[in-house]
Amino acid sequence: MAEDTWATEDSRLREGLRAYRLIAVMWIRSTMAYPLSFALTAVGGLVVNGLDFVAILLMFSRIDTLGGYALPEIAFLYGLSALAFGFADLAIGSMDRLGTRVRDGTLDTLLVRPAPVLAQVAADRFALRRIGRITQGTVVLGYGLAACDIAWTPLKLLLMPVMLASGGLIFCAVFVAGAAFQFVAQDAAEVQNAFTYGGTTLLQYPPTVFGKELVRGVTFVLPLAFVNWVPAAYVLGRPYPLGLPEWAAFTPPLVAAVCCALAGLAWRAGLRSYRSTGS
Amino acid sequence: MTESAFIEMDRVEKVFDVRKKTGFLKREVRRVRAVDSLSFTVARGEMVGYIGPNGAGKSTTIKMLTGILTPSGGRLRVAGIDPSRERTRLAHRIGVVFGQRTTLWWDLPLIDSYRLMHRMYRIPDARYRENLDRLVELLGLGELLDVPVRQLSLGQRMRGDIVAALLHDPEVLYLDEPTIGLDVVSKAKVRDFLRELNTERGTTVLLTTHDLQDIEQLCSRVMVIDHGRMMYDGPLAGLHEAGESERTLVVDLERELPPIEAPAPARVVRVEGPRQWLAFPASQSAAPLVARIAQEYPLVDLSVREPDIEAVIAKMLHSLGDTPKPPPERTTA
Numbered sequence A: 001m002a003e004d005t006w007a008t009e010d011s012r013l014r015e016g017l018r019a020y021r022l023i024a025v026m027w028i029r030s031t032m033a034y035p036l037s038f039a040l041t042a043v044g045g046l047v048v049n050g051l052d053f054v055a056i057l058l059m060f061s062r063i064d065t066l067g068g069y070a071l072p073e074i075a076f077l078y079g080l081s082a083l084a085f086g087f088a089d090l091a092i093g094s095m096d097r098l099g100t101r102v103r104d105g106t107l108d109t110l111l112v113r114p115a116p117v118l119a120q121v122a123a124d125r126f127a128l129r130r131i132g133r134i135t136q137g138t139v140v141l142g143y144g145l146a147a148c149d150i151a152w153t154p155l156k157l158l159l160m161p162v163m164l165a166s167g168g169l170i171f172c173a174v175f176v177a178g179a180a181f182q183f184v185a186q187d188a189a190e191v192q193n194a195f196t197y198g199g200t201t202l203l204q205y206p207p208t209v210f211g212k213e214l215v216r217g218v219t220f221v222l223p224l225a226f227v228n229w230v231p232a233a234y235v236l237g238r239p240y241p242l243g244l245p246e247w248a249a250f251t252p253p254l255v256a257a258v259c260c261a262l263a264g265l266a267w268r269a270g271l272r273s274y275r276s277t278g279s
Numbered sequence B: 001m002t003e004s005a006f007i008e009m010d011r012v013e014k015v016f017d018v019r020k021k022t023g024f025l026k027r028e029v030r031r032v033r034a035v036d037s038l039s040f041t042v043a044r045g046e047m048v049g050y051i052g053p054n055g056a057g058k059s060t061t062i063k064m065l066t067g068i069l070t071p072s073g074g075r076l077r078v079a080g081i082d083p084s085r086e087r088t089r090l091a092h093r094i095g096v097v098f099g100q101r102t103t104l105w106w107d108l109p110l111i112d113s114y115r116l117m118h119r120m121y122r123i124p125d126a127r128y129r130e131n132l133d134r135l136v137e138l139l140g141l142g143e144l145l146d147v148p149v150r151q152l153s154l155g156q157r158m159r160g161d162i163v164a165a166l167l168h169d170p171e172v173l174y175l176d177e178p179t180i181g182l183d184v185v186s187k188a189k190v191r192d193f194l195r196e197l198n199t200e201r202g203t204t205v206l207l208t209t210h211d212l213q214d215i216e217q218l219c220s221r222v223m224v225i226d227h228g229r230m231m232y233d234g235p236l237a238g239l240h241e242a243g244e245s246e247r248t249l250v251v252d253l254e255r256e257l258p259p260i261e262a263p264a265p266a267r268v269v270r271v272e273g274p275r276q277w278l279a280f281p282a283s284q285s286a287a288p289l290v291a292r293i294a295q296e297y298p299l300v301d302l303s304v305r306e307p308d309i310e311a312v313i314a315k316m317l318h319s320l321g322d323t324p325k326p327p328p329e330r331t332t333a
Helices: A006-031 A035-060 A071-104 A107-111 A117-122 A129-149 A154-184 A189-203 A210-221 A229-236 A248-249 A252-277 B057-063 B087-091 B110-120 B125-138 B155-165 B184-201 B212-218 B235-243 B287-297 B309-319
Strands: B005-021 B026-045 B045-053 B073-078 B094-098 B172-176 B204-206 B219-228 B229-235 B246-253 B267-272 B275-281 B300-304
Touching: A006 A117, A006 A129, A035 A071, A035 A129, A071 A107, A071 A129, A071 A154, A071 A189, A071 A229, A071 B094, A107 A117, A107 B094, A117 A129, A117 A154, A117 A252, A154 A189, A154 A229, A229 A248, A248 A252, A252 B235, B005 B057, B005 B204, B005 B229, B026 B073, B026 B172, B026 B204, B026 B229, B045 B057, B045 B212, B057 B073, B057 B204, B094 B155, B094 B229, B110 B125, B110 B155, B125 B155, B155 B184, B184 B204, B184 B212, B204 B212, B219 B235, B219 B309, B229 B235, B229 B309, B235 B309, B246 B287, B287 B300
Parallel strands: B045 B204, B045 B219, B094 B172, B172 B204
Antiparallel strands: B005 B026, B005 B073, B219 B229, B246 B275, B246 B300, B267 B275
């Protein structure tokens, strides 16, 4: 399999996306079999997500700055993190259920289908209600953009979508790598949540409030800092965490690509170990 | 490979490392040979029963044949394809029904699951329609197509799963416990259908089961596996011989009598009031024995019982020097 050509990789990608779409649509329709339940969970999710930022607002009723960042800047960071995570969560957020599928053997039913397993698992339990997080993130980011006094340049404008797309991909890579780990440890869903949900919460606060070791960890080990901290520092004209050079603000696409490649390798290794050891 | 050998297994092995927690961090690793140098071929159009005790390696074999698991050694081909290397290519040519795991969409009407198969397997429209109509009619699901799967009975769901596995015209169908938990009527429907599928369409069928009636009614060939090794491969009748199986003659006498003195090898195995049970080799005719008893004893009624295959298998495995020590129970059914 090592000598897979680019052409077959490309067709595998297209096959995967196609399978993903087919399965995701089935899940949406399944959810719509209970419209009231869907409406309630969607509204509930929106409220819970909304309250999340309200907590920060309350905090700022007592303080003026947090780690040197004012409320609009915090909103900017928060919005970026929430949006990037929201995209990943909506797209493949149910991958943390892989361990369950391995344990109860239902992964086998996916392995006999003529479609890449990763795509099938990624689309598993596709939940439209997760748009709630994206909605909330958009509102908060909107507020941050409006309230921050940013000296816009074409480069900064360009960086915004690039940063969001890269951030989404970095979180996707974390989801995939976490799922791959569940081939080995089937009850590691909570470990994965610590990195995904935990990661996005971490990024909602400026790097200056955290210890240097932690910032180092999320920069060089699990590069979540490239979701918003590093590129946002450029947009906001803030000092870079860990004294990184300015060009680091433009590396998120590169970091995302490396993360995705590593996650892909981890996934292959995980699937191979499943197929050679059984459940 | 000859064209007739559709499934080909040549000294296939599957070794698992089973880790057992023995202390806080200590793990004891034990190697378990789930499949041990297993060889067999199945010709196109055959219908084979694959049986053995729990943990014998049946499911592991099926998983290797479908490409879910990669063999640890040996050579394995299905339709000329190496399943674990070309899993998705093989998927178009095989159908799989896992008895206890439905592939149907719980909350959606049955037809929606089939539409997904239609698109996922890229089945040409005309063929899909034709297959769907035929399968739905044969399995009596016509009125259930618009019913959400969660409202179907177990038997209906099983039939629904079989349809889903066959829409893309697979050349071989693997069935893992297809009649488990079904009532008599549903079992009969499934069996009738499988027989028809095999004779009319020439689909190769490999089924694992604990229900030996499945085998008796469907399969001309049986493979018995235990501890990952082939213990018997041949016609069902031969299994009786290999297991030295015995039929039972049940006689009702007019009154309680001492055990009937039957000519060897026939012998009385049980006496209960006026009723007596005599065992005799399955290969032998019951007629002389019946005639003799009727002549010498006040006979009221009699019946002959066919051997229970489960007992035959147990006996055969035992006579082959196989101590009844099952390998560790694995959670995969």
